[in-house]
Amino acid sequence: MIPDRIQFYIGGAWTAPVSPARLSVENPATEQAIALIALGMDADIDAAVASARAAFPDWAATRPAERRAVLERVLEVTRARQADLARTITAEMGAPATMAFEEQAAVGVSHLEGFLAAFDEIPWQERLPNGTVIRREPIGVCGLITPWNWPINQIALKVLPAIATGCTCVLKPSELTPLSAMLYMEILDEAGVPAGVVNLVNGSGPVAGAALSRHPDVDMMSFTGSTRGGTAVSRDAAATVKRVTLELGGKSPNLVFADCGADLKARVAASAAECFLNSGQSCDAPTRMLVERSVYDTACEIAARVADETIVGDPTVEGDRMGPLVSAAQWSRVQGYIDGARTEGARLIAGGPGRPEGVNRGHFARPTVFADVTPDHTIWREEVFGPVLAITPFADEAEAVRLANDTDYGLAAYLQTGDPARAARVAAALRAGMVHVNGTPQSPGSPFGGYSMSGTGREGGLFGLEEYLEIKALHMPAGWN
Incomplete structure (x- = not known):
């Protein structure tokens, strides 16, 4: 009882x-x-x-x-x-x-x-x-x-x-x-x-x-x-x-510049893991990764590897892992976005529909990564609220900012760069209530909130x-x- x-x-x-x-x-x-x-x-x-x-x-x-x-x-x-x-x-x-x-x-x-x-x-x-x-x-x-x-x-x-x-x-x-x-x-x-x-x-x-x-x-x-x-x-x-x-809600952009240099692997891996944190059920999750074209393929490989290596299972077990989505309705909603992205032509490079292999009960989803996502795709526009990462290339700083701000939301933005001047310049141009540079987390006592919708x-x-x-x-x- x-x-x-x-x-x-x-x-x-x-x-x-x-x-x-x-x-x-x-x-x-x-x-x-x-x-x-x-x-x-x-x-x-x-x-x-x-x-x-x-x-x-x-x-x-x-x-x-x-x-x-x-x-x-x-x-x-x-x-x-x-x-x-x-x-x-x-x-x-x-x-x-x-x-x-x-x-x-x-x-x-x-x-x-x-x-x-x-x-x-x-x-x-x-x-x-x-x-x-x-x-x-x-x-x-x-x-x-x-x-x-x-x-x-x-x-x-x-x-x-x-x-x-x-x-x-x-x-x-x-x-x-x-x-x-x-x-x-x-x-x-x-x-x-x-x-x-x-x-x-x-x-x-x-x-x-x-x-x-x-x-x-x-x-x-x-x-x-x-x-x-x-x-x-x-x-x-x-x-x-x-x-x-x-x-x-949010649809937070994460701008990854090639000038990360030797830190590129760590910065992309941490960014992907942040997207999957809490099973992707965070309003400020960095769900749109915008990557400078010269390192785009490398970033896609790193993000896909993180998704593939993420442990999904029993949340009562200690250690790093991803638990279930909160409900059957939320699981179905996320599956709908995954199916829709495939139908619309986004390139699936990790994860996909259904439960993880070997899991036969619970609202568990697969950490999923789509590449070549464009502003025409639904997962660019709408908040999935699940472990789904969308990756898009950009040519230069101006295009990165334009793509980042191409959203109805403005909660958070993320920026990966080795150039302090670029960080200050791009952060000022981003229409978001919070900007995280190189993985710097929210500090207690700092204001949380955003622009627009x-x-x-x-x-x-x-x-x-x-x-x-x-x-x-x-x-x-x-x-x-």
Whole structure:
């Protein structure tokens, strides 16, 4: 019998849902149900929002030092429960054990450390040269909708700044990965986050997510997920003129220049591995590799070798490997893109359709590489969200930039070069919210977000805290403090 996890976290306690709807949570590696959850409806959202609204005045009035002390306790408990978070993420979304601990669960710690460092830099009150006093105040009750692909990453990037700035919130995690979110509520509860400051309701986007976005007592919506989902949240929030921040899809270019020289093999291999990380289920994955023509064939060979050598299998086994896709629907979606690329004439050089050899259950896909991909191909334009790399040649720097920017998205871009001047020049020309040069990773506390259809606003560090603050200008008589 599978465990019953049908309660919601509202007002500091686990409460029975109003909704009778239920959903089985699946382990994508075994295709077996591992828990039963409730799917909330409008009445459940109403109860959670009412709890957050009731808690807001007292929490907003706390001194920053008090809120910081609560976050420090959250950090202590998160560190103690990191292994529990990792095991839960492996079970519900298939992240390999080592990666789940070192990356998926670890960001719950690193993001909080980044927020604590930035927290001390916030000028809660300051005076402009013209004498106006500026106060920064919490925006109010925040609705937070998070995805399944990096569950704790996105929860931490939304819940923690809400707590830090004096806001209260209602979290609706993905119904595919609710168990890690519920565990995170246990962490917050153990750390002493006051009742009502953070509330959780599980449910689907079209029902619970829409009810949260439309709710008149919600002051802000923060959404991470597909561009289609983001536009739905924006529409639902528009009637009450909420602040809306969105972190959406991507189709990130990775420009590989011949001047990498002796580092070419390492840079291409690392880039391909980055594309396959998390089974390709990352919005900022470098899925379009643009390679200078003189080293194009070599780069294709290296990327294909990385794909062929990637171990795919049981995510509970420690070590470097690729786990399953999150669901049967996601597996079918990725297979459709692979079949479509072959039909449209892209050259398959590694992987392909179906499960890896010897795998007969679970939503496992083959790390796949296509060469000679052009802007006319669907996998150039659309986010596959699976382990599929598209490689394209370019003649010179100008063409590389033009091809890189030929996308509706603008989340991340990647650049491999041995020339610092070129790196600065090309990075400035790329239309993306983040540019990674020669594999340099995202640092905790840095802003995460993008241009165009990749969303609005930024998450992480000082920029992420500012999203949850209102600016009040006090025009005081001369000589008054």
